[in-house]
Amino acid sequence: MNxxxxxxxxxxxxxxxxxxxxxxxIVVFIALRKMAWGPLLxxxxxxxxxxxxxxxxxxRERAEAEKLLVExxxxxxxxxxxxxxxxxxxxxxxxxxxxxxxxxxxxxxxxLKVDARRSIxxxxxxxxxxxxxxxxxxxxxxxxxxxxxxxxxxxHQQLAQQFVAELAQKKMPSA
Amino acid sequence: xMKLKNVWLVLLAGVAALGLNAFASGxxxxxxGGGGPKDAxxxxxxxxxxHVADDTEYHFELPFVHFPAFHFSALFGEKPGDGLYVxxxxxxxxxxxxxxxxxxxxxxxFLNGCWxxxxxxxxLMMWIAMVLLFTFVFLGGKRDQNGVPKGLAAHVxxxxxxxxxxxxxxxNIGAEEGPKYTPFLATCFFFIMSINYLGLIPGFFTGTGVIxxxxxxxxxxxxxxxxxxxxxxxxxGYVAHLFGDVPLLMKPLMxxxxxxxxxxxxxxxxxxxxxxxxxGHMVLFFLLALIFVVHVGAAVLSVPMAAxxxxxxxxxxxxxxxxxxLLSALFIGQSVALGHHHHGEAHExxx
Numbered sequence: 215m216n217x218x219x220x221x222x223x224x225x226x227x228x229x230x231x232x233x234x235x236x237x238x239x240i241v242v243f244i245a246l247r248k249m250a251w252g253p254l255l256x257x258x259x260x261x262x263x264x265x266x267x268x269x270x271x272x273x274r275e276r277a278e279a280e281k282l283l284v285e286x287x288x289x290x291x292x293x294x295x296x297x298x299x300x301x302x303x304x305x306x307x308x309x310x311x312x313x314x315x316x317x318x319x320x321x322x323x324x325x326l327k328v329d330a331r332r333s334i335x336x337x338x339x340x341x342x343x344x345x346x347x348x349x350x351x352x353x354x355x356x357x358x359x360x361x362x363x364x365x366x367x368x369x370h371q372q373l374a375q376q377f378v379a380e381l382a383q384k385k386m387p388s389a
Numbered sequence: 390x391m392k393l394k395n396v397w398l399v400l401l402a403g404v405a406a407l408g409l410n411a412f413a414s415g416x417x418x419x420x421x422g423g424g425g426p427k428d429a430x431x432x433x434x435x436x437x438x439x440h441v442a443d444d445t446e447y448h449f450e451l452p453f454v455h456f457p458a459f460h461f462s463a464l465f466g467e468k469p470g471d472g473l474y475v476x477x478x479x480x481x482x483x484x485x486x487x488x489x490x491x492x493x494x495x496x497x498x499f500l501n502g503c504w505x506x507x508x509x510x511x512x513l514m515m516w517i518a519m520v521l522l523f524t525f526v527f528l529g530g531k532r533d534q535n536g537v538p539k540g541l542a543a544h545v546x547x548x549x550x551x552x553x554x555x556x557x558x559x560x561n562i563g564a565e566e567g568p569k570y571t572p573f574l575a576t577c578f579f580f581i582m583s584i585n586y587l588g589l590i591p592g593f594f595t596g597t598g599v600i601x602x603x604x605x606x607x608x609x610x611x612x613x614x615x616x617x618x619x620x621x622x623x624x625x626g627y628v629a630h631l632f633g634d635v636p637l638l639m640k641p642l643m644x645x646x647x648x649x650x651x652x653x654x655x656x657x658x659x660x661x662x663x664x665x666x667x668x669g670h671m672v673l674f675f676l677l678a679l680i681f682v683v684h685v686g687a688a689v690l691s692v693p694m695a696a697x698x699x700x701x702x703x704x705x706x707x708x709x710x711x712x713x714x715l716l717s718a719l720f721i722g723q724s725v726a727l728g729h730h731h732h733g734e735a736h737e738x739x740x
Contacts, residue, residue, distance in 0.1 A: 223438050230505050230509070232605040243576040
């Protein structure tokens, strides 16, 4: 073999080989795109989309949870404040009620005292008058016993009563 | 440690066997029918060239076992005029090739009207690589209900495809257009890688070590690149870009530069892949040839060195597939950018 023939074994361009290389490449390309790259890339894209979605939703849920937490904290603070106010109000109410009750009780007690005093006064007056009447009756009976015959007429009796009345007026004017 | 040692032993034995069987069978056949003993160095060189060049027949070799050559191309037509071995005019294949086409005999014959369209050894290797690739991708197609890959093959495929998408397509073409070109780029990567690796299995041939194959692949990238540019910039923008953004007088010169640039890019792709794949195998063969040409004792040096080169080739096989894909993505990215660049300028003009 001379040098040219040696070189030609490397540089030889075969039209048939070019065509067959193209055909083979196109067959490989179409088959792999349909059977391998298409499904593979699609599943990878789906997975990537899923991951992005998962991250997004996790972020969203977290933001929501944080918002809820803030809301809850506010609600708790508000409830606490309301409760404190309620307690304060109740205490004030109770104070007022107590005062009212006390006032009422005092007044009732006062009324009772007044009533009692008046009834005592009445009873006393009645008792005094009873005693006066009884005294007059007794005096009359005594006088009767003393002056049975002579002093049983109405004139004497009247005298005796007058005497008792005068007595009462003189001795017990303050009663 | 033990494991690593075993791997090296197996590798050394494999490389030695590969070399031995190749040369043994080569010497059996004997090239040429000359009476006297031939120059050993020249004979070895011829033998190596025969093994790294494309051919119509395929010779599968095992140590000390002689298989007859498989006349693959003959399946598609045995002699001129049969099947895919088209003869445009009677006797066209017997015509001498013009001197200009001496380095390209097949092209010369084609121009003479001798259309040898039969698949060759390189195509046979490509088809084997294709079947292996389909098998691998089929095995790696298992996913669970969430679409998560199941098994080693599935994880390897997915990580490689995602690498092509995120590190090659998106980085060079852009996040918007990049994913559209991912199937094409992934096919380039896996197809070239399969062919490269098949060639590293002892007994098989490297399809990408044939310049016609890399030229065909480069043309595919070229077409995809130009279509991307046309789609992105529109026919007017595409042509306008060829004349550049320069004063009117400079435009013809610019056109020449840009037009040549269109073809230098795929040309570089073609040569890089071809030269890398061919050179590695030739270095392997020549290192082992020392045993037969210089002295049997050379094995002490040449076999470990050949094993080291083989390991390097294992890396180069994926590296070259990656580089081809990366550069394709880069060129497509430049073409896609034509349209965006144009739009950008138009926008600036408005302000």
